[in-house]
Amino acid sequence: xxxxxxxxxxxxxxxxxxxxxxxxxxxxxxxxxxxxxxxxxxxxxxxxxxxxxxxxxxxxxxxxxxxxxxxxxxxxxxxxxxxxxxxxxxxxxxxxxxxxxxxxxxxxxxxx
Amino acid sequence: xxxxxxxxxxxxxxxxxxxxxxxxxxxxxxxxxxxxxxxxxxxxxxxxxxxxxxxxxxxxxxxxxxxxxxxxxxxxxxxxxxxxxxxxxxxxxxxxxxxxxxxxxxxxxxxx
Numbered sequence: 001x002x003x004x005x006x007x008x009x010x011x012x013x014x015x016x017x018x019x020x021x022x023x024x025x026x027x028x029x030x031x032x033x034x035x036x037x038x039x040x041x042x043x044x045x046x047x048x049x050x051x052x053x054x055x056x057x058x059x060x061x062x063x064x065x066x067x068x069x070x071x072x073x074x075x076x077x078x079x080x081x082x083x084x085x086x087x088x089x090x091x092x093x094x095x096x097x098x099x100x101x102x103x104x105x106x107x108x109x110x111x112x
Numbered sequence: 113x114x115x116x117x118x119x120x121x122x123x124x125x126x127x128x129x130x131x132x133x134x135x136x137x138x139x140x141x142x143x144x145x146x147x148x149x150x151x152x153x154x155x156x157x158x159x160x161x162x163x164x165x166x167x168x169x170x171x172x173x174x175x176x177x178x179x180x181x182x183x184x185x186x187x188x189x190x191x192x193x194x195x196x197x198x199x200x201x202x203x204x205x206x207x208x209x210x211x212x213x214x215x216x217x218x219x220x221x222x223x224x
Contacts, residue, residue, distance in 0.1 A: 033212070040121070042200060042216040043155065050210055058211060090154060097204055097212060098143060100157035 001026050006091050006104035013081040013111045021076040021107050023091030031094045032074040033058070033101070034066065036087040043090065049074055050096075081111045115139075116203050118215035125191045125222050133218040135184040135201035142204050144177060144184045145212070150197045158199075193222050 007022045025032065033048035045058030049068040063085060065077040074093075078085060088108050092101040115138040125131050135144065143162045147155040159168055161177035161184060168175045172195075174187040184201055198217040205213070 035214070040216060042118075043202075043214040045211055045213075048210055056210060059213075092155075097210060100145065100160060101147075101155075101202075101212065103154040103156070106154050 003027065004091055004093050004102050004104035006089075006107050008107060009105065011107060011109050013078070013109065015081060015083060015111060017081050019078050019081070021078070021089055021091075021109075023074045023076065023104060024072050025074075025093040025102070026072065027093065027102065028071060029093035029095055029102070030071070031096050031099075032068065033092050034064070034074070034076045035090045035092065036060065036085075037090060037106075038087050046076065046089075078109075083111045085109065086111045116201060116213045116215040118201060118218055120218060121216065123218055123220045125195075125220060127191060127193060127222055127224050129191055130187065130189045131191060131220075132185055132187045133199055133220075135186075135203075135215050137182045137203050137205065137213075139205045139207060140181050142181075142206060144181075144201055144203045146175060146184075146186055147200045147202065148197050149200065149217070153197075155200060188220075191220075191222055193224065195220060196222050 004025045030051045034046040035043040047066040049055045090106050091104040094101045145160045146158040149155045165179045166177040172189045176185045198219045200217045202212045202214045
């Protein structure tokens with residue numbers, strides 16, 4: 001099993017550009033989520049999904065969209081990048097929220 | 113809303129010494145999870161506590177869940193250089209279904 005994979009590993013965007021961060025898992029997990037990590041602030045939940053076709057907002061959803069058309073994939077879309085979105089983004093999955101979260105390797109995003 | 117706080121933010125430890133990091137929630141938690149993140153890496157699951165007053169051990173690491181299920185601690189004995197990293201607690205409460213709230217983490221530096 002590859003576990004949780006994320007692409008790209010690094011990305012530089014200009015303000016106003018849009019892009020999609022990819023996340024996939026091969027463990028047949030129902031729960032998937034996106035976090036951003038900024039220095040001194042821990043991991044903050046952006047969006048989550050409890051199954052295919054179901055998504056909901058987390059703590060910091062503004063400026064981001066998600067969809068979950070399959071169990072395996074959970075892409076995160078930045079609609080119009082802003083410097084405040086410079087961060088490290090982690091995708092995670094688990095059987096349900098009551099189980100351990102498996103994190104992907106992360107995407108380091110810089111918005112100039 | 114639910115808030116999870118961790119103290120201390122930084123912990124400098126001499127190799128061989130013990131230390132404890134604490135996690136406090138503003139609301140009662142249904143469970144709490146602990147993760148470790150090595151520098152440049154992604155969070156890795158350590159343990160989950162579910163029952164009031166629960167204590168679990170993993171070699172030199174001892175995890176405790178408070179009687180009121182609003183706080184938790186991680187105690188490391190005889191610290192080694194391999195313990196370097198940031199330790200996060202993450203809690204789920206009944207009034208924030210579907211969401212795991214992470215603390216800001218305790219960054220541990222070990223000096224030989």
